[in-house]
Amino acid sequence: MAVDRLGALSAAGVSIWLDDLSRERLESGNLAELIRDKHVVGVTTNPTIFATALSKGESYDAHVRELAARGADVDATVREITTTDVRNACDLFRDIFEATDGVDGRVSIEVDPRLAHDLDKTTAEAQDLWKTVDRPNLYVKIPATQEGIPAIAKTLAEGINVNVTLIFSVERYREVMNAYLDGLEGAKANGHDLSKLTSVASFFVSRVDTEVDKRLDAIGTDEAKALRGKAAIANARLAYAAFEEVFSSDRWKALAAQGAKPQRPLWASTGTKNPDYPDTLYVDELVVADTVNTMPEKTLHAVADHGRMSGDSFPDKVTGTKDEAAQVYTDLSAAGIDIDDVFLTLENEGVEKFEKSWVELLDTVSGQLDKAGNGKG
Template sequence: MNRTLKRLADEGVSVWLDDLNRHLLWSGDLAQLVRSGTVVGLTTNPTIFHNALGQDAEYIEEMQVLRRRGVSALEAVRTLTTGDVRAACHVLDPVYRATGGRDGRVSIEVDPRWAHDTERTIEEARALWRLVDRPNAMIKIPATVEGLPAITTCLAEGISVNVTLIFSVRRYHQVIDAFLEGLERARAAGLPLAEIGSVASFFVSRVDTEVDRRLDALATPAAAALRGRAAIANARLAYLRYENMLRDPRWLELGAAGASPLRPLWASTGVKDPAYPDTRYVTELVAPGTVNTMPPATLDAVIAHGTVLGDRIRGNYDDAWEVVTQLGETGIDFDDVLEQLEREGIAKFQTSWQAMIEDVDRILSGVRA
C-alpha cells in the first residue's frame, strides 16, 4: 500500500473511491485498487452514472439488448446501474468480510426526484436493495426533512443506508436521531444489528465554494482572512457531534447489541479552487472512525504528494467554532449558505438524473446524442 494511504488507515480513515463505470470494472482496475489496499469502499451518485453511461462504449451493447426487449429508459438505467453496483459489491466482498462489514461497501442513490417525498423514497430504497441483492450494498438517501423518516424506516427494515447531502451540523443532529430510532426499531423487530451498515455523508468542498464567493463580494481584509476555512471548520464540528453520539446512552445500548456507529463520511472532497492544495479535504480531515470518499483525481493527488500529519480534527474544535463565529461577525449567514447548498445539491443530482434518462432514451430509440 502507498505510504500516505497506509498512514490514513493507521489513523482510522477508510479510503473509498467516488467513481464507478464499466471500464473500471471490466479492465480489472477496481479489483487491483482493492487488492492493493488502495480503496476499501466505493460510492456513486447520479452525476457519476450519467457521465459513465454517456461516455463508456461498454454500455451500448447492453442497451441494444434492452432496446430489443422494449424496456423504458428508466428500466434500462436501473438495470445498468444496479448491475454495476452488484458487480462492484462482488469485487469488494473480500474487504466486507475481512472488516466485519465496516468497509467493502458500495453505495447507490435513490431516484433524486423523490428527495422531498418520503413514501416514494422508501419504495425506491426497497426496490434498489432488492435489485442489487448484496449484503455490502448501501442505499443513499438524501438528508432532507422528508428523507429523515425514510432513513429510519429503511434502517428498521435492515437496509443499510448512506445518508447523503448533509451540509449542516444541525441537520446532522437530526440524521443521528433518525439513525438511532431506525436501529432501535430494528432491534425490537429482532433483526441482527451487526448486518446493518450506515454512514453519514457530509459534503465539504461546496461549502468553501459558496462561502468564499460571498466573502469575495464583501472585499474586506476580515473577509479575505476567512477564505477557505469554512468547509473544514464545518466538518470538524460535525465530527464533534459524532463524538457526542458515541457517548449517548441510546447509542451505547445499541452498540452493546452489536450495532455499528454512523460513521462520518467526507464527500465532495475534490478541491474546486486551484489556489488551495489539492489534498486539503483529505489531510485536514483525519480522525478515527471516518471515511473519505475521493474522486479519482483526488485519490491520485493523495498518493502522489499527500502528507498526513495525524489527527487534524479533535484538537481543532475551538478554532472551528471561532471560524463560524467570525463568519457571522463578517456578515456571512452560514445557516443560509448551508440551506442553499442542500437545495443546489438536490437540484444538481435531479438534473443529472433527468439528463441520463433522456440520453438513454435516445439510445434506446436508435438516436445517437
C-alpha cells in the same frame, strides 16, 4: 523507499473509498487495481457519476441493445444498467466486506433524486433497490432533506443499510444521527440483527468553501477575505465533535451493547474545487479515526503522490479542534455571512444538481435505446 501515503491514511483509521463507478472501470480491471494498490475499500456513486459513465465510451452499448430487444423502456433500462454495475462492484468488494465484519467493502447507490422530498416514495425506492441489487454490502443512499430524515429511520428499521447523503450543516447532521438511532431501535423491534446493520453519514466538504468564499468575496473586506478557505474544514471538524458526543451517549451505549455499529462520518466532495488551494486539502486536514473519505480518482492519486501525511498533528487532525472550529463560524457571522442560508442553499443546489444529472441520464439512455432500434425512448 517510497512513502505509502494512502497506507498511512488507512492506518490512521480513515477508510478510503472511491467516488466513482463505471462499467469500463469494472471490466478493465481498474477498480480491482485500485483495491490492490491504493487501499481502496469501498465505492460511492451518484446520479452525476452514472450520467457521465453512460455518456462516454461504448461499455454499455451491448447491454442497451439487449434491453432494447427485450422492449425495456428508459426507466427500466437505467435501473438495470446501474444496479448491474453496483451488484458487480459489491461482488468485487465482498472479500473486504467479510474481512472487516461489514465495516468496509461497501458500494452505494442513490434513490431517484426526484423523490428527495417525498417520504413514502423514497422509502419504497430504497426497498426496491435493496431487493434488486440483493447484496449485503450495498448502501442505499438517501438525501438528508427534511423529508429524507424519517425515510432514513424507516429504511433502517426494515434492515436496509443506508448511506445518508447531502449533509451540509451540523444541525442537520444531528438529525441524521438521531434518525440512525431511531432506525436501529426500530430494527431491533422488528427482529433484525443490529450487528448486521450499518450506515455512514456523508458530510459534504468542498462545496461549503465554494459557497462561503463566493459570499466573502462579495463582502470584500479584509476581515472577510482572511476567512476564505476556512469554513469547510471547520464545519467538518464541528461535525466530528457532534459524532463523538452522540456516539458516547447512554442511548448509543444501550444499542452498542446489542451489537450496533456507529454511523461513521463520511467526508464527501473532497476534490478541491479552488485551484488556489492544495489539491489534497480536504483529505490532509480531516484525518481522524472512524471516518471514511470518498475521493475522486484524481484526488486519490494526488494524495498518494504528495498528501501531507506527516506533522505534529498526524494522525489525528480533528479531535480537540471544536473550539477553534466554532470560532471560525463566529467570525464568519461577524463578517456578514448568513450561515443558515449557506447550508439551505447548498442542500437545495445539491438536490437540483442530482435531479438534473438524473434527467441527463434518462435522456442519454433514451437516445441509446432509439439508436438500438427500440423506438420507445
